[in-house]
Amino acid sequence: METIVIILPLIAGGVTLIAVVGLSLIARWYALHNVTSETTVPAIARGTIDPWAFTDQQRGLIALLPKSLRRTFTVAGFATPNAQVKFVAIHALILVIAVTCCSWLAMSFNSSSTAIFLAGCMGAVIGWWIPFSWLEWRVTKRRIEIGSEFPVMLDLLQISLQGGMSLPTAWETVAKTLESASDAIAQEMRWINLEVGFGVRWGESLMAATERTGVTQFRSLGSLLEQTERFGTGMSLMIQVLCESMRYEEIQVLEERAHQASVKLMIPLVVLMLPATILLILGPMVLMMLDVFKRTTAD
Structure with a gap:
């Protein structure tokens, strides 16, 4: 019971923070979605090209992301701010689910507060890593x-x-x-x-x-x-x-x-097949020698 009292405020605070950020991004997406076509046309008509440029109506939380991350979004096929906002919102949702599930699993085994906290941190790492690994896979696949x-x-x-x-x-x-x-x-x-x-x-x-x-x-x-x-x-x-x-x-x-x-195949051949081959060749000889030593000792 004491463990639950300690860990629940931490989980509730993290969930509340991420939920607020996610709802803000979703609200921002609706605002961007309802912008008229005249304001969403990028600076192409003026002869300037910036794939990561944002208009005044599109500046919000998504514009605070690093430019390198927005470039990764663009290379992955999420060129519009709406798609980037969706990805960030889904990322936040996966992070919340991963932290909650890992903390709940640790609590179900009556673990200590430290173990539950470490489980929550592990869930945060997993929830952070999964979307970005999928994003890198999509970048490679699309390219x-x-x-x-x-x-x-x-x-x-x-x-x-x-x-x-x-x-x-x-x-x-x-x-x-x-x-x-x-x-x-x-x-x-x-x-x-x-x-x-x-x-x-x-x-x-x-x-x-x-x-x-x-x-x-x-x-x-x-x-x-x-x-x-x-x-x-x-x-x-x-x-x-x-x-x-x-x-x-x-x-x-x-x-x-x-x-x-052909060069890369040498690594599994040396690591896996060479020990098995040595064991297959030298194994019977070692057993025979041990048997001879036992007989000599008995005599």
């Missing part, structure tokens, strides 16, 4: 998905340009085509198309896409489009050359990983 589908996008873009389409029309057509195959790259293509519609140059928009996704192929495509516009070279042919170079680089990366895999 790999966009990088693997990028040559396919270039092939479709080249075919559309050879068919007589203009670059904006071909870009929009390819984005619609890739929606069923890869929503990540289709989402980025729609965002780039929106920026170009506001008057941003292709090179600047693709550079911003590199910052949002961490995929350097967008930067290469932006440089190529700027060169074709400056020197008047054939866009379709240049895209084909870029696509072939990207596929060649991808093959080189796969070959490098294949060579590294």
Whole structure:
């Protein structure tokens, strides 16, 4: 009973604090959700690109987060402040659940107050780590998905340009085509198309896409489009050359990983199979020698 009296105020205080923060973020999300479209249009129309910029209406608790964390949100696909607020609110909820469950489990075993406090701290660590580990997994998964589908996008873009389409029309057509195959790259293509519609140059928009996704192929495509516009070279042919170079680089990366895999396999072979092999070879010999020593001692 004394343990419960000690630990319950700590749990109640932590839950209350996190609940207040979560409710504030949810309220902020509703405020952002109801903002008119004129105020939610970013600074793209003015020619400035900042993937992590916030308008005056969007400044709140989410704007107090570190810029590196907001960049991670953006690379993971949570580019809008609404999505970032949702993630922070869910993170707070998971943290509360983890702390409560670990503390309750410790209390159910009639543990001391110190053990219950340590269990609550362990739950806080688990509740803090799970969402961020999932976020890192999503960043890696989204980056790999966009990088693997990028040559396919270039092939479709080249075919559309050879068919007589203009670059904006071909870009929009390819984005619609890739929606069923890869929503990540289709989402980025729609965002780039929106920026170009506001008057941003292709090179600047693709550079911003590199910052949002961490995929350097967008930067290469932006440089190529700027060169074709400056020197008047054939866009379709240049895209084909870029696509072939990207596929060649991808093959080189796969070959490098294949060579590294053989080296990495040496670790489990040495750690697991070598002791078993030594035991299998030397085990019978050791048993025979022990048997001989026992007989000699008996004699």
